[in-house]
Amino acid sequence: MASKKRENTPSKELLEKLFTTAYRIRNFETEGIKLYRRGLVRGYFHPYLGQEGIATGACAALDERDYIASTHRGHGHCIAQGAEVEGMIAELLQKETGYCKGYGGSMHIADITKNNLGANGIVGASTPLGVGAAMANQVNGSDAVTVAFSTDGATNNGTFLESLNLAAIWDLNFILIVENNQYAVSTTLAEATRETELYKRGEAIGVESHRIDGNDSLLVYETVADAVKKCRAGLGPILIEAVTFRHSGHHVNDPGKYMPEDKLKYYKDRDPVDRARDNLINMGKMSAKDVKAIEAKIEAEFEAAVKAAEAAGEVSIEEFREFVEGY
Amino acid sequence: MASKKRENTPSKELLEKLFTTAYRIRNFETEGIKLYRRGLVRGYFHPYLGQEGIATGACAALDERDYIASTHRGHGHCIAQGAEVEGMIAELLQKETGYCKGYGGSMHIADITKNNLGANGIVGASTPLGVGAAMANQVNGSDAVTVAFSTDGATNNGTFLESLNLAAIWDLNFILIVENNQYAVSTTLAEATRETELYKRGEAIGVESHRIDGNDSLLVYETVADAVKKCRAGLGPILIEAVTFRHSGHHVNDPGKYMPEDKLKYYKDRDPVDRARDNLINMGKMSAKDVKAIEAKIEAEFEAAVKAAEAAGEVSIEEFREFVEGY
Amino acid sequence: MAGREIMYREALREALFEEMGRDESIFIIGEGIAERGGSYKVTEGLLAEYGPTRIRDTPISEAGMIGVGVGAAIAGARPIVEILYVDFAMLGMDMIVNQAAKFRLMTGGRGRVPFVLRTQGGTGGGVAAQHSQSLEALFYHIPGLRVVMPSTPADAKGLLKYALRQEDPVMFIEHKHLYMTKGEVPEGELITEFGVADIKREGTDVTLIAWSNMIPRTLQAAEELAEMGISAEVLDPRTLVPLDRVAILKSVAKTNRCVIVQEAVRRGGVASDISSIIQEEAFYSLDAPVQIVAGMNTPIPFNLTLEEASVPQKNDIIAAVQSVLHHKAA
Amino acid sequence: MAGREIMYREALREALFEEMGRDESIFIIGEGIAERGGSYKVTEGLLAEYGPTRIRDTPISEAGMIGVGVGAAIAGARPIVEILYVDFAMLGMDMIVNQAAKFRLMTGGRGRVPFVLRTQGGTGGGVAAQHSQSLEALFYHIPGLRVVMPSTPADAKGLLKYALRQEDPVMFIEHKHLYMTKGEVPEGELITEFGVADIKREGTDVTLIAWSNMIPRTLQAAEELAEMGISAEVLDPRTLVPLDRVAILKSVAKTNRCVIVQEAVRRGGVASDISSIIQEEAFYSLDAPVQIVAGMNTPIPFNLTLEEASVPQKNDIIAAVQSVLHHKAA
Ligand SMILES: Cc1ncc(C[n+]2csc(CCOP(=O)(O)OP(=O)(O)O)c2C)c(N)n1
Ligand SMILES: Cc1ncc(C[n+]2csc(CCOP(=O)(O)OP(=O)(O)O)c2C)c(N)n1
Ligand SMILES: [Mg+2]
Ligand SMILES: [Mg+2]
Secondary structure (H helix, E strand, O other): HHOOOOOOOOOOOHHHHHHHHHHHHHHHHHHHHHHHHHHOOOOOOOOOOHHHHHHHHHOOOOOOEEEEEOOOOOOOHHOOOOOHHHHHHHOOOOOOOOOOOOOOOOOOOOOHHHOOOOOOOOOOHHHHHHHHHHHHHHHOOOOOOEEEEEOOHHOOOOHHHHHHHHHHOOOEEEEEEEEEEEEEEOHHHHHHHHOOHHHHHOOOOOOOEEEOOOOHHHHHHHHHHHHHHHHHHOOOOOEEEOHHHHHHOOOOOOOOOOOOOOHHHHHHHHHHHHHHHHHHHHOOOOOEEEEEEEEHHHHHHHHHHHHHHHHEEEEOHHHHHHHHOOO | OOOOOOOOOOHHHHHHHHHHHHHHHHHHHHHHHHHHHHHOOOOOOOOOOHHHHHHHHHOOOOOOOOOOEEOOHHHHHHHOOOOHHHHHHHHHHOOOOOOOOOOOOOHHHHHHOOOOOOOOOOOOOHHHHHHHHHHHHHOOOOOOEEEEEEEEEHHHOOHHHHHHHHHOOOOEEEEEEEOOEEEEEEEEHHHHHHHHHHHHHHHOOOEEEEEEEEEHHHHHHHHHHHHHHHHHOOOEEEEEEOOOOOOOEEEEOOOOOOOOOHHHHHHOOOOOOOOOOHHHOOOOOHHHHHHHHHHHHHHHHHHHHHHHHOOOOEEEHHHHHHHHOOO | OOEEEEEEEHHHHHHHEEEEEHHOOOOOOOOOOOOOOOOOOOOOOOOHOOOOOEEEEEEEOHHHHHHHHHHHHHHEEEEEEEEHHHHHHHHHHHHHHHHOOHHHOOOOOOOOEEEEEEEEEEEOOOOOOOOOOOOOOHOOOOOEEEEEOOHHHHHHHHHHHHOOOOOOOEEEEEEOOOOEEEEEEOOOOOOOOOOEEEEEEEEOOEEOOOOOOOHHHHHHHHHHHHHOOEEEEEEEEEEEEHHHHHHHHHHHHHHHHEEEEEEEEOOOHHHHHHHHHHHHHHHHHHOOOOOOEOOOOOOOOOOHHHHHHHOHHHHHHHHHHHHHHHHOOO | OEEEEEEEHHHHHHHHHHHHHOOOOOOEEEEEOOOOOOOOOOOOHHHHOOOOOEEEOOOOOOOHHHHHHHHHHHHOOOEEEEEOOOHHHHHHHHHHHHHHHHHHOOOOOOOOOOOEEEEEEEOOOOOOOOOOOOOOHHHHHOOEEEEOOOOHHHHHHHHHHHHHOOOOEEEEEEEEOOOOOEEEEOOOOOOOOOOOEEEEEEOOOOEOOOOOOOOHHHHHHHHHHOOOOOEEEEOOOOOOEEHHHHHHHHHHHHHHHEEEEEEEOOOOOOHHHHHHHHHHHHHHHOOOOOOOEEEOOOOOOOOOOHHHHOOOHHHHHHHHHHHOOOOOOO
């Protein structure tokens, strides 16, 4: 795909893809929360609102052979990596047509046919799992790259050091994207560590590391595309710290009152979906009307997905019992 | 104690202490290995030969209130922190007069009355345990400092990152001494990580970090004394990477053939015991004869300890059964 | 002692307030426990009362937190480490198994580790496979640990206070579904020794052994059984280590029949061990095999119907009792 | 098939050589396993044969190694992660319990984790509390894992080869004292399915169930018992998960008496679970309670006399057999 190359003038195609993905995530989360409020979704729901630029930009730089590993805040990664909204909604609604048959839910959501190792309920787990996928590809002679999405919180966990170090000594095709949203629930990054520039931890173990604006999906795309190229040339792994901010609390039941208003405003003014839209309109020269049409299509797609998921069959206890026979 | 202050001209007292400790460790290991070869010592035995400068210098900078945590290569730390050779030998000989009643052995050796958290069979464990001791002292209102001896191998373990980071955000009186002997069994540090200057990992999380020659007990003393002063002033934690080299294989049954001869020669030429002796003679103006007398005394002390340990009672199975009642 | 009805979480909070007031070497670390007061409000208000040296939020560093707790306990403090879900204790398992549990023995008894790990487990609400486990059996198998699983507010308070006055590492495992349940808790000092089972209901036909969140469910089953004319005794060991074998054997000697109810999966759970003990020591007083009602051998699925099917429900308990009562020699 | 006497460690090595030759997606990571060939020489020669991409030394990063193995298994390779001592697996427990064991269910069966963790456990030689544990019960309790504990060279080879051809995460636990023991191993292909117990010795008076290093000891006891006129059957489940319940119940139905021998500590061990199963399913064919001969509830002390006292010895097994044979109704 031509758009995989680093470009000075991004193609309209790329810009459209970025906006479409970002908007699809935004819509999924906004509408998904409504389903949650209506009692249709249970368990945990960690919205990706405000961070859409990262998954959007990163996955746009990957192709079919490439892998991702995701976090507890995993809807965005799942969508960006090509999952259909229908299988995702069905999963949240505990339906047997869900990607994980309703056995996984939000925290384990994945379309694994898209080389997605899944969302994960253990903070920090995506890094070693992602390094493992990179290792599998190296052993199997593939030049596929694995992107592990991770979090600021995860960088204070031992898995970060251990697995990134393994990726480094083995020169794996591995890209670690640290989504630095500056909070772990209500704990600020500055409370969690003295050095809040997290990319330095990569440098300290000899890994090429960058810190970028995670709300700029185009910049994320370009940085990851470059990292992918380097990885395929044997120059991995690479760490990218993408700075961002949540638009809401930690999960749907967290009002997030501890988030300072001015900071929230600062990041909302730099909303990744708005910026992707602006890029598409300004750089991609798409008309506002055409953009609206894209939005409408995404919204309709979501509504259809909800209908389909609601109509889908319930899981079967008998099948479940059979499934776990011999567990 | 006057010798606790950083000095430009070290006192004879200090130099004598450094040499005495270093020589006591050297003699303990050399003679201990002989006991092992005679079949008197069982289990693992990881000699501290070649690394004596580190424990010697570091513990000389501590006083009674201060704590240490040690590694699998822990005889030297135990001695430097003030343990009697007799209780240590008795421990190695599985006797009930051993510091751990013969229940611990070489890998768990400790005189815990000297605020030694013990040797440890899990690489990396000394760091969190040491941070914990520092935390206890902070909570209990003591200005005691805790030194955790650790290893190059342990810096690739998650415990390193997690616990040093905790020490940092809590400004603990904690000093992490990474004994970089450049090997983990037969794996070189350069195979284990791309960045072999380990102190950088401390810097990456906002911890004041140094890299020094670990074979110079005086320099270790001065660096640690300075770090202790800073800690007591609330400026901890501090990381000190002390570069050194083993004089023998990983444990008594490892011939260590993989260690390059030239490198071994380089470090043997900079033997920490010889250097402590030279310092005592040259800077401390002690006569060679007086030095010999110190050595003879240490040797005699060791022999007496072996005799006492051999004469000591065997552990009692009944007592053991009672001890573990209700475990 | 005058009784009051308070919630399980309030009882825990009271225990913490009282003990921290009594002993200045007690401190608490955990994720979101200071400012935010913890996910279940158990530590609410402690920061204001006891200050930031003794109540601290941590980064997401479970292994480090547990290790620091163990080290601090060795060095003369009384740390409480809160781990949000028992599932996450797996990240610090080395520190629990290889350090906390072993230090006393490795030092020939000279060292002690008065360390308390507070956490919560169990299923409920669709939090799925990594946030729903009942892992007490893992700690139960490690000599040197104490394993405490209170089922009522009074037990929660009394046992937590006792935990903070003894010298060994304690896995104090609460249940996510019990925090909001109410129960009578006496005013004033309440300290509940480890190793003393509590008969939550007296009975003569069958002994039901259960703990933690299985107690309310088992009591409901006993209620219904009573209506059927079956008198079930409900025994809550409260602490799995130390286990009150005497009380268990005494009850079984009286009823001659036993059902053990456990939320954890059947295979290799604590129920199996209790069954093996009863069988070895009370073989000839058993009129029927000891039956175990336990979770299915599966990770907990997200789907709420399947989640419910995965763990014992009231009717499963009733069915098991009926089965042991009607047991005839084969 | 012609037999040859080879050592346990050689049998393991053969399995690795053969399977790596068959399947290019198999790779091995571990500490000192490449250049040095591993602490027990199990991986010796593999580096030369299969090259540095597939045979790699690691830093001391157990959690990372296990996590990488799990991720690689998910993504289409067949990783073997060697952990030097099972005790150190505690550092990667989260990856074992929360990732490897759960991935299949969490993905509704769409994902599989064909991951093999090779390690070794057990007491011996004064390596003390942190290098002597028998921790199989911990893995046994976690649904989704397979737990394999071969006692002979033939089983070691056949089971390891099978492990590398199935789709679920396997805890393959060797024993430090078995590596140098010899046994007959057939030439040619040898694949031993999981879940099939092996009767290591036939007998009629009592069933002895044991695994791993307790097998040689139990066979010795059976030998001596034979001299006393007691015919003991020795059953080795070989894989604890899946467990061959059919074979166990069949043997107990024949002998009506059972002793389970386990090196791990008594409390909460696998023996308790097997006992609970026999008791539940074969209650009326038992002429005496199932007796468990197990390790004491203690971390293993360094002192060799105490170490020996901490785990079952031949005479303990004989005494237990005598006790179940002479059992009279109380
Ligand atoms: C190992 C572990 N510890 C704690 C938790 C509970 N928890 C879930 S999300 C979260 C905060 C995560 O913060 P961060 O890692 O920065 O990710 P973010 O939520 O900001 O995306 C915590 C503490 C967990 N899921 N896993
Ligand atoms: C967690 C853990 N993994 C592996 C081992 C086995 N082991 C013991 S010492 C050692 C090498 C240690 O190297 P390093 O940490 O550099 O310390 P050194 O031996 O060089 O002093 C290893 C791998 C262990 N004891 N603990
Ligand atoms: Mg965050
Ligand atoms: Mg080293």
